[in-house]
Amino acid sequence: MSDLNRLFLDKILTSPASTPLGRYSCIRLASGLTPRLIHSALIALLLGGCAQLGPKVLATGRPLYNVAVQQTESQQLLLNIVRQRYSDPILFLDVTSISSGFTREAHADLVGNLFAEGRGASGGTLGGIISESPFITYAPNTGEKFVTQMLTPLDLRTVSLIVQAGWSIERVLLIAGESINQLRNTSSGSPEAQAGYLQYQKVVAALRALQKEGQLSLGAEETKDSPGPSMSLLVAQEAVGEEPYRTVCESIKVACDGRPLKIRQAIGISSDGETLAVATRSIMSALYFLAQGVEVPPADAEDGVALKAVAIAGGPFDATGTGKKLFKVYSLPTEPMNASVKVFYRDSWFYIADNDIDSKTTFVLLSMLVMLQSGDTDKITPLITLPVG
DSSP, rough: HHHHHHHHHHHHHHOOOOOOOOOOOOOEEEETTOHHHHHHHHHHHHHHHHTTHHHHHHHHHHHHHHHHHHHHHHHHHHHHHHHTTTTTOOOOEEEEEEEEEEEEEEEEEEEEEEEESEEEEEEEEEHHHEEEEEEEEEEEOOHHHHHHHHHHHHOOHHHHHHHTOOOHHHHHHHHHHHEEEEEEESSSSSSHHHHHHHHHHHHHHHHHHHHHTEEEEEEEEEEESSEEEEEEEEEOOTTTTTTHHHHHHHHOOOOOOOEEEEEOOOOSOOOOSSSSEEEEHHHOOOOOHHHBBOOOOOHHHHHHOOOOOOOOTTTTOOTSSOOOOOBEEEESOOOOOSEEEEEETTEEEEEETOOHHHHHHHHHHHHHHHHHHHHOOOOOOOOOEEEEE
16 A cells, blocks of 8 residues: 555544534545545544534533523513513413434545556545534413413412522512511502501511521421411521511511511411411512513603603612612613623613622522423423524
8 A cells, every 4th residue: 555545544534533524625546545445434434423423512502502592581581571561461482392403414526547557546525514403392371370370479388498598588578578467568559558668678678687697597397287388487596686686576566575486378467476477479470560670761651651660769679779779670772782681672672781780689589480480381382383594
């Protein structure tokens, strides 16, 4: 075998198997290279190139699909919050499946010439194409089951699970709490109701202060009188004489004696002095509540296209209040550059600023609540399946 033949074989057989099949340049071959040897070399190249195609595609494709799904889920949630600000109907369109197929095409061309002197020369080209054909299936979250889930108040066990996972009890109860005993978490109504709204903020802030000091915990135990576990709010004895604990007890009218406070899901004033009657919000109500933090273009507010935001001084949506901000969505006529999540709606861009940690944290918590409350959509008939590419 000539040195040129050996060089050609080395070029084929030592090509990295992890390199995707692509276009190879033309290589001149010497006459000593037999067809059988060429055939064997081509098979080695093609089989070696596709042996690791699947893992390589998975390593590059899966993170990209993951990021795309996460970003579009966030955009959809933000869009529905903005829709609530405009009193527009909401819609959740789920990505129920993503499947992708890969097509590989390879070709090889060989040519040869035989001269009168008995000498010959040959040449050839190797080439290939790899194409992806993803199919994405969408399904709308509609029907009685989904509407019921959106309108059903969150279960106290769900709220407890999130708090025990380390989330701020203040943030959780601002988003998911409707009332605690006689205090309601709503800014509408009479001046007395608005005063109760501000007092509710003080109560959950005091609970957060106890939580940060490790003096607050939630307990559950099985009882004969209740089909599910009975929940209690436990406070450390060293916190009994401190201001946060007194603020909680005096505001919701329970005894400040350090005993565990029973928690029940109900609306109304506790009558025994040792029970917290907690009413929770539905996901729809939480969306409506957070829509108060959406800034709309001045023209939309002046024309009455969007609801007027009610920002009570000292409340979670008061930009000039205590400096604590629960949730804020900005609007611009042009696409923002510093957005954590953004969506285009009604000829404007709405976005959460990337440096607004409070709003980003609230948005993540809301996303988690939506996932916990919403049901599976794998049995819903697909709305549309799109081949991409």
